[in-house]
Amino acid sequence: MKAIRLHTTHPQRYNRTMATIHIPIDEAVRDLRTVLSRLTSDTSVVIERDSVPVAVLTSPTPEPRSLAECIALLESKEQAVQDETFAEDVAAGIALHRESLDSSMILHN
Secondary structure: OOOOOOEOOOHHHOOOOOEEEEEEHHHHHHOHHHHHHOOOOOEEEEEEEOOEEEEEEOOOOOOOOOHHHHHHHHHHOOOOOOOOOHHHHHHHHHHHOOOOOOHHHOOOO
């Protein structure tokens, strides 16, 4: 039988946007198929023994896209459509910030 390698808990690398499911180790051992089916790209599964985490399962990080792939993906999508109040919302935002810019904050090359 091939050994399954689980990552131990590393709090400094924890992704706070990820939903977390806590499962007792007995349940994980009894029904690993269900545990793995609950694992998604934005969900992690914490396996616990006596309420103490012993392992965390996460989906692998997808390969990063190149800039060309990102542009092609964006171009393949439908164009954004502005709603009727978009121009009014922009004007209201500008009106809220009429103060002059501090020229010392402008970067010069």
